[in-house]
Amino acid sequence: MPTAPQNTDELYQALEENDRRPYGRTRTVTAEELVDAAEQLAEPVPLVHALFELQEAYTYGSEPRKSPVVFARLLNLFDEQPDVFDERRRHTLFWRFKWVADALRVLPEIPLAGLRQWLTEMRDRYEKAGLGLQPYYGQAYQLAAHIGEGTTLAYELWAGRSRTGLSDCEACEICERALYHLAAGDDERALNDWEPVLAGKESCQEEPARSVSYALLPLLRSGRLDRARELHLAGYRNCRRNPSMSGEVGRHLEFCALTGNEARGLELLAENRNLFGEVDSPLDLFDFLTGTEVLLQRVEALGHGELPAAGYAGRTWTVAGLRAEVRGRADDLAARFDARNGTTAHTDRRRARLDRAPLVDALELTLRTRGLDEVAPAAPVAAPAARTAAEVPESLPELILRARTLDEQGHPDARACWAKLRTLAASRDYAHPDDPAVGPLAQLRADLLSDEASRTGEKDEFAEAAALHEEAAGLYEDAGAPGDAAVARACALLATAEIPAEISAEGAEGAGSADGADDADGADGAGGADGAGGAAVKAAALDAAHAAMVRLHEEASGLAPHQEARLLRLRATALGMRLQTSGDEAHVAPVLAEADLLLAFATRHDLGGQISGALLLRATTHALSGDLPAAVTVIDGVLDRLKAHGPAWHLPRTLALRGRIQLGLRDAQAAQADLAEGLRLAADWPADVVDTARLHADLAEVCMHLGRPDEALRHLTRSAELELRRGSRTDAYCAYSNAAQLCLDLGRVEDCIALLDSLLAEPDVAAGEVDDRLVAQLRLTRARALHTGEDLKAATTEFVALAAESAGWDDDPGSHVMIAAETAVLLGESGEFGRAREAAEQAIAAHARAPRYEQLSGCLRELARLQAERQGSEGLADARAHLADAGRIADEARAAEYEAQGRSLDTALAYEHGRVNAYAGEYEDALAALGKALALLGEPTPEKGEDHAGEWAECVRLTAAVEGIYLERPAPALNRLDAAVSRLTALGHTEEAEPLSSLANRLRDGE
Template sequence: MPTAPQTTDELYRALQENGRRPYGRTRTVAAEELADAAEQFADPVALVRALLELQEAYTYGSEPRKSPVVFARLLTLFDEQPEVFDERLRHLLFWRFKWVAHALRQLPEVPLASLRQWSAEMRDRYEKAGLALQPYYGQAYQLAAHVGEDTALAYELWAGRARTRLSDCEACEICERARYHLAAGDDARALRVWEPVLAGKESCQEEPARSVSYALLPLLRTDDPERARELHLAGYRACRRNPAMAGEVGRHLEFCALTGNEARGLELLAENRTLFDEVDSPLDQFDFLTGVQVLLQRVEQLGHGELPAAGWAGRTWTVAGLRAEAGRRADDLAARFDARNGTTAHAERRRARLERAPLLEALELTLRTRSLDDVTPATPAPAPASRTAAALPESLPELIAHARRLEVEGHPEGRLVWARVRTLVTARDYVHPDDDGVGPLVLLRADLLADDADRAGQQDEFAEAAALHEEAAALYEDAGAAGHAALSRACALLARAELPPAPDTEENGDGDGVAAKAAALGDAHAGMVRLHEQAPALAPYLEARLLRLRATVLGLRLQTTRQEEHVAPVLAEVDLLHAFAVRHDIASQISGAALLRAGTHALTGDLPAAVTELDALQERLQAHGPAWHLPRALGLRGRLRLGMRDAQAAHADLTEALRVAADWPAHAMDTGRLHADLAEACLHLGRPEEALRHLSRAAQVQLRHGSRIEALCTYSNAAQLSLDLGRVEDSIALLDSLLAEPDVAAGQLDARLTAQLRLTRARALHTGEDLKAATAEFVALAAESAGWDDDPGSHAMIAAETAVLLAESGEFGRAREAAGQALAAHARAPRYEQLSNCLRELARLQAKQQGADGLADALGFLEDAARIAEEAGAAGYAAGGRPLDVALAYEHGRVHAYAGTYEEALAALEKGLALLGEAGAGGEHAGEWAECVRLAGAVEGIYLERPAPALARLDAAVTRLRAAGHDEEAEPLAALAAELREKD
């Protein structure tokens, strides 16, 4: 708090502001300072309100030791000055007797006798005040359940009584009743009782998050895993990182452990690592640590005890070490509670949780499914298994010869064999065989470097690839393999040409960047031709690969420029390659030439010719091979058919490509691309759920193959699609998982990609009606994007959305500031429709929330929108939705209607109808025309009390709409007309 309040008005404003903060140390410290400040005023009401705020901060900030102390002061003030407490303050005081009872139960150092004494105090106070005792009996039942006594009688004394104004809220009482049946082993009855809360019909500060955490396992036991999955996603988000809900977090960790989601459990544990140190409630600690131990115990049982785990600060933890420490502390807490209560209830409950067996082998909780192997730190591993792994030669000379034969064929399993060779060669005791077939060690090292270079190139690490190829070329020359040296140098030329243009060319504009890239690729081709001409007699397979590189580099140049003059050189090189491959019967290069020719036709826009080429290639591959080229050919044909808008055929090709790709090593088949393309086909076919599955699989494959940026982009698309499908919690959970990745959280990832992930998450939060969290994220993004000098349009869009969210929260001053930022950015990079939509919505929100008081400011927003519409018209911009001037007229009508200026509203709506014109009733804007008529009819007939002209307007519109076949649009107008006739 910058300065202490100097007046009670300032104190009340500060209390109100603090009440909007999330619970935690920041809010608690401010509440403590405000309580101290309240002492200076000779106003007991101010002190009471400050103490009430402080007790609330302690209660929901998980500091139960301090809450009763503050309440004791309040109770003393009530006894000494009861007149200070008006009806509201008196209600709050008696309500919080329950808070104190709950706080005392959480502290094992408080004797059981003191708990019972407080319970008696509550009863006496309620009776003396003439209050019904149902809340007292509720606390008595909760004490019995906590201690582990027979609860049957206590439950009946509470649940059989009618609720009062001081009873816990309906949602909290439902939770207690359901937990009673749960403790009795009746899952089905507990879930029936819980249904109003789980369905969102009853809620409060802590509900439904608390109920959800208890209901997860009963839902699994009653065979409803999908409901459990949905509730886990929503319920976890509501309690994560919240010290007052640490027990709920612990139950979500337990749920992950019992459904085959141990990796997600570790991810959630890391997200909640602060709870180890921030939770002051021993009872909440006990619940949290027991859930932590259930998770870690399961991970350890699966053989991953050495994985890193997030635990108490100041030490690096493994799963096994943290499990042992959490177990020791939780055992100690259970013993303390049981010693206080004189029972063994807490130890028994803890034992039951730890001994519970997994309920499902696997439940897909999120769109990003990961196993414990996926989160295990990478370590050197033997070559992956393959179809030929079992048949690999045992002797090193034979193994090396086999790797080289596969290299000559271009066989995808060659890399796996080279990986096995690399493992043997890098061993400490390696002795190079004296074998003429193997050749010198320098030749083998060159082969391994060339393989490393190829892998780097496939990961788009072009600088490293070029350096490795050059190093391999030098070693090949030392080994006397001049042909291999020439090929490696050609590969290095291609890798260098693939490097991004220098920053100075990018700054000069896209045209300069394209020209620089095209020049680099042209130079690379010229260098390859020289290498080819200067090389000694090459083995046919080496010469074919060199010809393939020459064609490839020109194909990349065409892809970069899309210039017609660059087409013929590509096709000429492809013809050279094809003729050479046919002459020497090199099957892999015959199909390679066909793929390059098809790609060239596609780049020129001749998709039918490209498909015809691939049809012929498919027949050849099926007859003559190589079979491993078939997935690529089918995948390319599928993408081309997507371009030809034949989604059904594309889906068939891509599905078949994935099927045949399963026969070959994953690294060579680019199954990530196949899944991504198949997702696009599914979207065109109206199968979004299937598309979502393919996007998720594509991202998983891309991550496994090291394409991290590509994977995150794909996951971003999956999150957006999930949001479009209404799967809000799935979208948020996926984005939370991505944003929690160490490199993302540390700011090491591309800043714009991170911003896109955060933007999608903010929109998902808004859709999920978490307005506070969504607004906070949008405000932060608007501040960051203000510095995007190279992309003011994106800042305009983000600032506009931020303004709308601020207005939804009633913060119109801040909304105006954000709208000003959006307008300033729009001046540099116009976003006509987005800005117009934003300004009209701001006007609507202000008029709706403030009525006549907000009219002037609302009209100010509409004036800005009018300028945007004029600019758009002058620029020849056509809106994708309603014409901007029509939308503006309609919004003027709506704003004036909210403000009660009905004549102005009617005039604005009639202007909108005039702009749409008579054709509006039968044209593409029939819906907008009908809505404009409906609102005009309501203003005229209801608010201006002129039903006759309103009915004439409505009846004429209904007739016109129905005649034009717009029956659906006519219905609201007919209903309004019937309502007016009934009133008349």
């Protein structure tokens, strides 16, 4: 707090500001300072308010030891100066007797006699004040349930009494009743009791998050898996990282452990590592630690005790080490509670949780399902393949020769051989074979560098790939292998050409084709450069690379057939990529000519992989030139050849290309069939070799065209996870971003948020190693999901942060317009119109540099509506100011000949003038504005469609309401409505006519 309040007005303002803060140390410390400031003012009423605020901060900030101390001061003030407590303050005081009872119960150092003495004090005070005793009996039952003795009688004494004004809220009492039945083993009755809370009909500060955490396991036991999954996602988000809800977090961790989601459990534990040090309530800590131990015990039982785990600060933990620490602390807490209570209830409850077997083998909780093998930080690994790879020879000479033979063929199993050789050659005791057939050590090192360069190029790291290829070329020359050196240098030329304007992730296919015959589709997928200037630079670089390759080929001597074929393939690939980069029809013929050279050479030497590669290059070239039927004809021939002669690993990519071309021909069914078959065949090969991730991404697009968005979502998430496994993290995050947006579009809000939370918690994202705009997109989608999920506070916080960051995006002011505009609307929905105006001003300023007419106009109109609706006539001036700005935007759009996607900006503005004036009670102005809106809209016609009819009908309805109800002119309003109903009915828009008929009937009844 910068300066202490100097008077009561400043104190009350500071208390109000603090009340808006989330519970935690900042709010608590401020509340303590405000109590000090209130004492200096020497006025009892402000001090009472400050003490109430401080006790609330302690209670919901998980500091139960301090709450009773503050309440004691309040009780003394009440006894000494009862007149200070008006009816509202008196109610608050007696309500908080229960808070003190809760606080004392969670502290094992408080003797049982002390707990009972406090309940006696509460009863005496209530009786003296003439208050009903149901709240007292509620606390007596909770103590009995805590101790584990006398619960049945205590429950009946409480549950059988009528509620009073000081009873716990309905949601909390529902939870207590459900927990009683749950403890008795009656899951169904507990769930029936819980339903109003779980359905969101009853809620409070702690509910439904508390009830959800307890209901998860009963839902599993009753077979309601989808409901349990849904509630886990929503419930966890409402309690995570919250010290006062650490017990709830512990039960969510337990839920993960018992549903085959141990990896998610560890992820959530890491997200809540703050709870190890911030929870001051021993009972809440006991619940959290027990749930944590259930998770850690399960992970260790599955053989992953060595995995890293997030635990207490100050040291690095493994699962096994943290479990031992947690077990000791939780056992100690259980013993302390049982010693205080004189029972074994806490030890027994803890043992029951730890002994519980998994309830479901595998319940998919999130769209990003991962196993424990993927938790440990390690080098990315390829997805397991269904086909058993060819056995890697044990003999070192055989292994080297086998790797080279497979590499010449472009066979996927070459990578396994190179991987084993890389490990062997890196060992200190490696001894290279003295075998002329194997060649010198320099040749093997060159082979390994070439393989590394190929994998580096697939990650779009072109500069490094080029350097590795050059280094390999030098070693090949030293080893007396000039043909291999020529191929390596050609690969370096292609990689270098990709550096000036790096291509998209799809363009990595071009880099792959440069490195070997395993890439069947050559130039297919090469991305364009950024912007026309970048495309020209890129095309020129590829042209130069091709010319250099031709010279290199002409000057090379003693080339083996497979080496010469690779050079021809690289030449053709360079021209294919130039065509895709430039889109110039003049570049089509050179690609086809190079493809024909490769095809003739490969056919003469019976090089199957290069034959199919040449044919597919032809097909891709036809596709790029717009001749899709010719492309399909060529591909059909390739498929026939591959099925008859192989190589089999080219089939998935070939089918994928045909699927994409079929989609271009608008035959989504045929595309789906090809891609699905490609995906089926891809299961026989390593995912990175046949690009299974791309197949899933293409299938996602096709499924969207077929109207199967849920299936598309599954393919998108699978594509993203495969990209992540092979180390293409940017591509993975982009795919996941698309999945999250689709999730939001489908209304799966909690799935969307859970997915994005998981991504944003990734170490490289948290460390700022991922592109800041990509991360901003993930956060923006999450903020929109929070807004859709009606978590307005969290959504606004995120939008405000994004608006501040995007203000510095000088290269992208248009995005700042969008973010600032959305932020302004959210602030308006929160009633913070001053801050909303500031955000709108930011959007207006950025719009001057990058116009976003429709977005900005919509923002300003919505702010005007919100302010008029919330503030009535008092907000009219500000609302009209927003509309004036929207009017200037509409003028700019008209001058720029901008056409809105929906109704025109002028029409929308006129309609909003009508609504705003109606909200403010300016009905004549409202009627005039709505008349203008109707004129601009024009009456519905068969050509204008259903959407236009709906907008027109709503405008007529509002006009008639203003005219007939507020201006008390029913006759013209009825004429308007009857004419509109007739017109809409004649056009078949009966649904749109219903509200107008209803209003007309209301007006006639009024007459």
